[in-house]
Amino acid sequence: MQQRTTRRTAVWALVITSMSGFMASLDNLVVTTALPSIREDLGGGLEDLEWTVNAYTLTFAVLLLFGAALGDRFGRRRLFCAGLAVFTGASAAAALAPGIDGLVAARAAQGIGAAVVMPLTLTLLTAAVPAERRGMAYGIWGAVNGLAVAAGPLVGGAVTEHLSWQWIFWLNVPVGIALLPLARLRLTESHGPDNRLDLPGTALASAGLFGIVYALIRGNADGWTDPRILTGLTVGAVLMVAFVAYELRTPWPMLPMSLFRSRAFSAINAASLLMFLGMFGSIFLLSQFLQGVGGYSPMEAGIRMLPWTAMSLVVTPVAGALSDRIGGRPIIVAGLALEALGLALFALVITPGVSYGAQLPALVVSGIGMALYFAPTANVVMASVRTREQGVASGANNAMREVGGALGIAILSAVFSAQGGYASPRDFVDGLNPALWTGAAAVAVAALVALLVPGRHRAPRATGPDDQPRLPLSRRVSGHEAAAGAGRRDVRT
Secondary structure (H helix, E strand, O other): OHHHHHHHHHHHHHHHHHHHHHHHHHOOOOOHHHHHHHHHHHOOOHHHHHHHHHHHHHHHHHHHHHHHHHHHHHOHHHHHHHHHHHHHHHHHHHHOOOOHHHHHHHHHHHHHHHHHHHHHHHHHHHHHOOHHHHHHHHHHHHHHHHHHHHHHHHHHHHHHHHOOOHHHHHOHHHHHHHHHHHHHHHOOOEOOOOOOOOHHHHHHHHHHHHHHHHHHHHHHHHOOOOHHHHHHHHHHHHHHHHHHHHHHHOOOOOOOHHHHHOHHHHHHHHHHHHHHHHHHHHHHHHHHHHHHOOOOOHHHHHHHOHHHHOHHHHHHHHHHHHHHHHOOHHHHHHHHHHHHHHHHHHHHHOOOOOOHHHHHHHHHHHHHHHHHHHHHHHHHHHHOOOHHHHHHHHHHHHHHHHHHHHHHHHHHHHHHHHHOOOOOHHHHHHHHHHHHHHHHHHHHHHHHHHOOOOOOOEEEOEOOOOOOOEOOOOOEEEHHHHHHHHOOOOEOO
16 A cells, blocks of 8 residues: 555656646747747837747746755745746736736746746655656656757747747646646655755855856847946856855855765766757757748747657656666766767758758757756766755756756857858858757767766765764765665655
8 A cells, every 4th residue: 555655646746747847848948939929919129029038048047046945945845836836827927918028027937936846846756756766757757858848949839820829828827727736735745954045145146147148148149249248247257156155155055065076966967058058059040940941830840850859758768767777877978979969960961952851860869869868867966966955956957957058049049140140041051050060069078078977876875864964975875875765864744
């Protein structure tokens, strides 16, 4: 009976966290293919339309760490439900927005809700799933989230083409309403360290990331020498240095710098940033290539991306289970190497008149690579830290991904603009080709960085309950032992 109850709890946790993570991840790019329709209905200039994308990305990126900290302090299930309610309400507000300013404000509120929900999905899932089955659970969770990131343009294009742009946001509402009572009834409450909130650290990190991400997003439009861009980069960098210095001294750090003494944690976060830099920027440009040069409608372009995006559903659960047997490093390295190879194949075959068949090998290889990356990465992140630190570790990894995505769009778009443009199909390809090589190089470097992850990553462990003193970082146990502890400690109902 106990085993059946545990299994049922794990299944519900997987369904709830995966669906919530899907909505939060999907809204990163779902609006991009709807921008012309939004401008036709609501008016506004190009900068207003850009903010319908950027408002979500910025608030999501800069508040992820704070969302994880709030969950650790006040209860992960409680804050998860609160974040889900904010996201759902903001989605309805976006659909009902009477003007462009209201839409931008609603998108920012969506980002706040997503920043609370997203880092807590993984910690809640870890608390509910037995250690021996976490690889498979992380695989399914990773597949769903990876599919959401890559399928954003497809979903946005299909909904806009056959319904209206408002339905991009309306679709979130019934899902959110259904998930709220399920989360309250089916998820188990858990907490992180019962410490004070690190408000100064949160302010420094949020302001620093805001300055950097804002500058990266606006750099192409305003020019990289524009005083606002230079100020954003400079002040943002200074604030991030101040954040690190403060976190090293405060007794209640939001992001304990001791986490980075773990080679696994440091390497996997650096690899995640580089992976999203190459992947996010490439998908952003390739979806435009299929529409602007290939002549496909938004939905047709998304369908032709399915060999890439749908591969996650097939490969990622297998990769998660395999990581339980041989460890995460070889699977992550292989996935990143294949992702880099796929982007390089795109760069080699892309021409104005290239057939879809010629692109298919690159799509398949990229899809397999992305799928191999996601599940083992979640496993490595969660097993590289103590149970009590899993919330903040999840938030840090998600923040790295969001910053990497923003950086990828900015850098690859800058390369694209410097070498080509939208004047003709040839002009577009002239810009796309070096941008894809840049993305491939970033992911290849990520594969090299991932080699630094220990073969059987080890995680620090406490000697007793979470409120007891912990052993030094030099005292380690295996990732599986640390993961097993998550099922026994840190749970309060």
